[in-house]
Amino acid sequence: MLFYTGSRYVGYSGTNSDLLLNSVAMLFVTQIDDLLYSAFTPASARGSSRSSLPSNLRSKQRTSTSSL
């Protein structure tokens, strides 16, 4: 939704300077969640999300397919 609206808003800008301004405006709108995270999330919650373990490691391993 944001992608569709944003693309149209940037694409249909009236002048070149409007185009640049609209691009920056759209980046601002998409960055709102990061701004809120930086501004309002307590340090403890930020620490827990930073120290969350990486999920399962996956590796390309050769499996034995030898026929008996």
Next chain:
Amino acid sequence: MGVWREIQPFDQNADGTAIAAAAQYRLPLSVYTVVLLACWGHESDDFSPSLILTSLATVLPHVTLLVFNYIVQIGFIIFLHGELAGIETCDLPTDPNLRFCALATFVAFMLTEFWENVEMVQWTRHIKLESSHTILSIGVSEDAQAGVVVRLSQKGAGRRASRLGKKPCSGFS
């Protein structure tokens, strides 16, 4: 033939070396991550009022922030829809190169956001939870010939055992 498989504990290569990870999923630092971790951190079978209140007090601020974020973003989308309502033209006055650069930057940015979401889903899919753990039980069987018996429980047994207050090796003599 090589296939993708999850690395299990004690897995190693044939020569005894550790298996190198080919992919690693990490949570992005965002509001969504905080809400996800806050909700998972308070998953419990204990429904006592004090615990529910404590959980709510911890989770609610993060959920409120997430809802506020959605409200602001949806508000902006509605506003932009209103701004674009009268525009229906193929004759665009802006410089095509500049327009291409601006749109490419925007699309690249949106793709980055999309891949962050994909990584978050992958992390959620592959993270080991208590419900997916198995208990390794080692004990001496009553049958003298069998000797030491090692067995793995069903998935989720760890959680069931802790709920019932049982020790994993209680089945052995």
